[in-house]
Structures are given as C-alpha cells and as structure tokens.
Amino acid sequence: MYETITGTENKYFDGGCHCGAVRFRLIGPLTPLLICHCDDCRRISGTSWAATSVPDHCFKITSSSDALRWYDSSSWAKRGFCNVCGSCMFYSMNGEGRISIAPGVxxxxxxxxxxxxxxxxxxxxxxxxxxxxxxxxDFFKP
Ligand SMILES: [Zn+2]
Ligand SMILES: [Zn+2]
Incomplete structure (x- = not known):
C-alpha cells in the first residue's frame, strides 16, 4: 500500500512541460513526495529529484504532440522527458505499474x-x- 495525501482522492491534477508540448492529467490520490539523491536523478535533472506517484491507469497524456520521450536510465527504470524543451518529468520503474511525477510540472x-x-x-x-x-x-532499496 502506498501512503497518500488526504484530500487528493478522485481529484484531477493537470500538468505539463515547460514548453507545453507535453500535457498530462493525473487522477488522485497522490503520494507524498520522495526526494531522491541518487546519481541517476542528479545526472538527469541536474540536482536531487523529487516525485509524487500514481498507478499507470491514473496517468494520461492529454496533448496531441509526440514530444514525450522515454529514456532507459538504468536496467530497472526509465525517465520521461519532453523532446522539445527537455523537461524531466517522469520516472517509471520497469514492471512496477506506477509512474512518478516531478512536483514542479x-x-x-x-x-x-x-x-x-x-x-x-x-x-x-x-x-x-x-x-x-x-x-x-531502508524502505526503498533499489
Ligand atoms: Zn516541452
Ligand atoms: Zn534517484
């Protein structure tokens, strides 16, 4: 079970990259943020990264462009970013069935x-x- 933020249940949360080519919608509940200091996060975002998360079926791309790209940042996870502006928005661990979303987007x-x-x-x-x-x-071993 994932801890969730009270008040975010069954609510829509819209977001997008810096240039607007990638827009998406989440359906809550959202999980509280985890801040990650790993080498992959720091290389990719430039500093420590943070994310909330939802199950895959609560995440939907709402823009019509094909600007979203996925990058295999390790053998166990991939990162989603905008091919136009470079915003580093998403993380997904292979086979987990969830998507992590940076708070700033x-x-x-x-x-x-x-x-x-x-x-x-x-x-x-x-x-x-x-x-x-x-x-x-201790709770989130890679
Ligand atoms: Zn963009
Ligand atoms: Zn990390």
Missing amino acids: LDDNDMLRVRGQIFAISHPLWCKPDPDVPHLD
Whole structure:
C-alpha cells in the first residue's frame, strides 16, 4: 500500500512541460513526495529529484504532440522527458505499474507534502540533507 495525501482522492491534477508540448492529467490520490539523491536523478535533472506517484491507469497524456520521450536510465527504470524543451518529468520503474511525477510540472502543487528522502549516501556535499526530512533508505532499496 502506498501512503497518500488526504484530500487528493478522485481529484484531477493537470500538468505539463515547460514548453507545453507535453500535457498530462493525473487522477488522485497522490503520494507524498520522495526526494531522491541518487546519481541517476542528479545526472538527469541536474540536482536531487523529487516525485509524487500514481498507478499507470491514473496517468494520461492529454496533448496531441509526440514530444514525450522515454529514456532507459538504468536496467530497472526509465525517465520521461519532453523532446522539445527537455523537461524531466517522469520516472517509471520497469514492471512496477506506477509512474512518478516531478512536483514542479504539476500546474497546482501546493497540496503536496514531503514524505522523506532516499539515497542520502549520494547526497552532494554542497548541500547537506535536511535532517528534518526522514531518511527512508531502508524502505526503498533499489
Ligand atoms: Zn516541452
Ligand atoms: Zn534517484
């Protein structure tokens, strides 16, 4: 079972990339954010990445363009990004049946909250992990 954010059940959440070529819609409930400091996230987004998530069937592309591309960032997961503006929006672990969505690409993301952080061991030294954000590495082994 996934922890969810109260008040997001059965609600629609629209979002899109920076240029607008990729637009999508989620149906809640949404999970609280996990912040990931792993090397893959930092290489791909430029810094630590964070995401909420929904099951695949609660995610739908609503734009008509074919700008969404998927990149196999490892043998176990892929990343979705806009082929036009480069926004790094989605993560999907192979076979998990869920999609993770970066908070910044949701049009309205004020209702989100943080659950915790993972891969603390890879956290860059130039910004210490916030000790008030729980470390959940033991719960989310790769
Ligand atoms: Zn775009
Ligand atoms: Zn990561």
